[in-house]
Amino acid sequence: MSESKIVACPTCATLNRLPAGRLGTGGTCGRCKGALFQATPVVLTAANFDAHASKSDLPLLVDFWAAWCGPCRQMAPAFAQAAGELEPAMRLGKLDTEAEQAIAGRYGIRSIPTLILFHKGREIARQAGAMPPAAIVRWAREAASATAA
Secondary structure, eight states: OOOEEEEEOTTTOOEEEEEGGGGGGOOBOTTTOOBSOOSSOEEEOTTTHHIIIIISSSOEEEEEEOTTOHHHHHHHHHHHHHHHHHTTTSEEEEEETTTTHHHHHHTTOOSSSEEEEEETTEEEEEEESOOOHHHHHHHHHHHHHHHHO
């Protein structure tokens, strides 16, 4: 019997069981029939944050940002590009700190953009400041592998 992973749907946040060997081939949500991997960051809200950060077996890389923040807007395309390179090994999500102040406060976000890598509800690593796509990918992979070792 192969190991399976719990993956939160990026569209409806339903938890889906996917054989680990099929992560690279995608899969569809059992509820909404949407693709489980879309190579684009998920918009995180109070309604779906915990499904992705705590209940999914995939690490979650969150970009804490705000619309008024110039460096946040500058980094947005780089973060989107990184999603295409990092999925399906991890999920990427964007959390608007103005719209979701309670979640930003829970994690003590003091400057934006801030990237936090979560796994199973635990903060694994944190990095403040805008980064280009290659730096985001490198930092995320190093942070994820350091915790797996």
